[in-house]
Amino acid sequence: MRTNDVILQTVTKTVSFIILLFSVYLFFAGHHNPGGGFIGGLMTAGAIVLLYIAYDIETMKKVIPLDYKKMIALGLLIAVSTGIGSFLFHVPFLSHSFGYFYLPVLGKTELATAVLFDLGVYLTVVGVTMTIILSIGEDDE
């Protein structure tokens, strides 16, 4: 069926990496600029979907050998455990905190526990989107 997807594949190789990079940027930018775990996750999923469209499912399974269902579980686990983590400091569930640190390359950097929670959101969103799309995509009846 596919005869002429050379162009698509070639373009995808570059474009998907740009999208992936941008999605990572979006994820980290979320705290101060437009972005965040939800959008970043959706964009990452978009990049992966593009790869899946350009290549076929079998190939992609070898390239990204991830179980997206486990990714959902991991994401939820991170999100919940950041919430529970607050108990260790005797503050209510899901309390966040932030501070400024001097890191080797980045200089003065703000680190916030909210980012950890956002990471959970990010992983869940990627996992959910990919699970749904792949479930429907692999269904060949």
Place this chain on the structure above:
Amino acid sequence: MAWLQLVILSPFILAIFIPFLYKYVRQIHTGWFVLILPVLLFSYLIQFLPVVSNGETVQHTVEWIPSLNINFTAYVDGLGLLFALLITGIGSLVVLYSIYYLSKEKEALNSFYVYLLMFMGAMLGVVLSDNLIVLYVFWELTSLASFLLIAYWYQREKSRYGAQKSMLITVFGGFAMFAGIILLYLMTGTYSIREIIAQVGTISTHELFLPAMLLILLGAFTKSAQFPFHIWLPDAMEAPTPVSAYLHSATMVKAGIYLVARLSPIFAGQAEWFWLVAGFGIVTLFWGSFSAVKQTDLKSILAFSTVSQLGLIMCLLGLGSAAVHFGYSKENAIYTTATLAAIFHLINHATFKGALFMVVGIVDHETGTRDIRKLGGLMSLMPITFTLAIIGTFSMAGLPPFNGFLSKELFFTGVLNASQLDIFNMQTWGMIFPVLAWAASVFTFIYSMVLVFKTFTGKYQPEKLDKKPHEAPIGMLIPPIILASLVVIFGIFPNLLSYTLIEPAMASILPSLLAPEQQFYVNIYHWHGWTTELFMTMGVIAVGTILYFTLTRWSGIYNKFPKRLALNHFYDHGLISMERVANKITRFHMTGFMRDYLVYIFAFLIVLLGGGLFTLNAFSFGQGQVAPIGVYEVILALVMVCAAVAVPFAESRLTAILLVGVVGFSVALFFVIFRAPDLALTQLIVETVSTALFLLCFYHLPKLRKEISRVPFKATNFLISLGVGVVMMLIAFSAIDNRLFVPISEYFLEASYKEAGGRNVVNVILVDFRGFDTMLEILVLGIAALAVFSMIKLRLARREDFENQ
């Protein structure tokens, strides 16, 4: 967290480890590990005895949801301690018994002990909680544990039927009780039982007082199997015998009694309470004992007997509540006799009924049947079991010198006193109580004799038995021996528990009667002289003996009852017709067409929102806050309108998808124009991903064909779409002008950097200020993804299985 909370939670904690113990320590019966816990708890709880017998109480609070007044308060007083000791004491014996009853090779012990521990913890939670909501949570957990235990042998259809029945009836009552608790909260503003009791004076005239009482009684009656809700209890006997002994005789069914006793200080003194509790109790007592006589299954006899005895205790609690009217002094101490009898009989019932259930379990285990028509002549084969059975049944029948005799005498005293009350119309109706009580005692005597003599005497029929009967192993005999010795000990030394357990429990039920430092006078003794009670007992024995020997002559009356009026018939038919009606309704609206569902949804939207706007007269069309409209916005709006209108006219599916995409991307552009980059980004990506999804589904979708449907159908569609459009527009216009509050955005703009260190307000709200929302949202997303996955993948797997066959 104090030790007391740990007492309640420890069974749940142990339950977590049971599956591992079962799996990895196969050579030791899992029950031995479980046994340790109730024994420990019992010995821990027993040290509260001196405390409560001094009239003191112990409590400890752990905050749970303080903003809603829900706290985990453990509270020990006489009543709570009595029940807690019963739960852990009988619990230890039942666990010991179950070790011999359930084979470790054949049974799924892991689930059995998990459920049993879950039940034990829940029950301790019920009786040791001061907070009504916490009590309710544990209350429903007991129903759940009971359901799981009845359905333990879930391969049997009757087990599933019994489990469902008990669940439906007790949970129905539980919901009613929950509503009653809420009503109590509305009246008092607290969930704490003691705080509610402190406000009794002010709430008893409240208009919600009676509804609250009725709803809570419904909960108590369903749980304690009071007539007409008792029908679940005989079916619950499908559970393994240790469970029947524990849940459906000694503890769980007594939760209803506990509730009535616990809330007596609130409701006692009301005529409705007196009549409902005492009336339902006496009817249950009579009906249960009357029905027990016709049973041929040993466990069914015990089940109906339990129903009847629970009615007895309930009736006594109701009669005892009248004492509130008279105050307390040495002279009118007789009015509290009923309460005393209730407590004493509660203890006695747990001992003799527990022992009898274990005896029946032994008979079942060793002979393979519980049918009295097949049994007989086991006396010489199982002498110890026979002795235990004699002690248990004679106590149940109320014969001296066992403890059942004492509580039965007290019961007669209670009903006789009650019939002489001059309140609540008792001067005319009061005679019902002694008459019904006496008749019920006759039947109790008959079934007790049936239970012991039809099983152990008469002709031995080995050909009808599956196994060759012999005496049970010693471990199986120890628990009933302990219980039977208690029957004898309490019978000979009736005042053993008078001031350690019975008096404190009475003080918890009737606190308003006692001045500080005052105590109830409790003295139980065998010989009262030639009293009416004694003559009543003699009458019971005489008439009961005659009726027992002429049983075959008059048992025909049981067949005279019309089958159609039986309560079980109502229950079964109610269930079937409920299913039928539900099916009809479901088939009516679940047509399988997405289009129809959308019509329903949108029709509701129009009616609710439009109607709401209309009735509240919320329309307002001011121009004050409208921003100037630029040329881009007009163009975009036009594009959107054109695309939306074009969708229904699209000839191919691809065109339709693209047109919907145009609408979506235009919305994203609107976000850009209105400077909401986050929303715009989200909308763009969602559009892209959903278009990809559409493309994936494309392959599966049928060819778009011009629909040749009737004109009226299209007219409905048109009307609905028009309605939705108009309503949404009206809302949008009205929303502009109706600004009731200062926009909250100001606060977030200020706080987001200061308090959360982020300049992106949207993201800070998402992950910090409203992080809990987000957490649950991603949880929903995850569940949705798994649902999609299982819907598609599991369907495939099943079809493959089918094809392989």
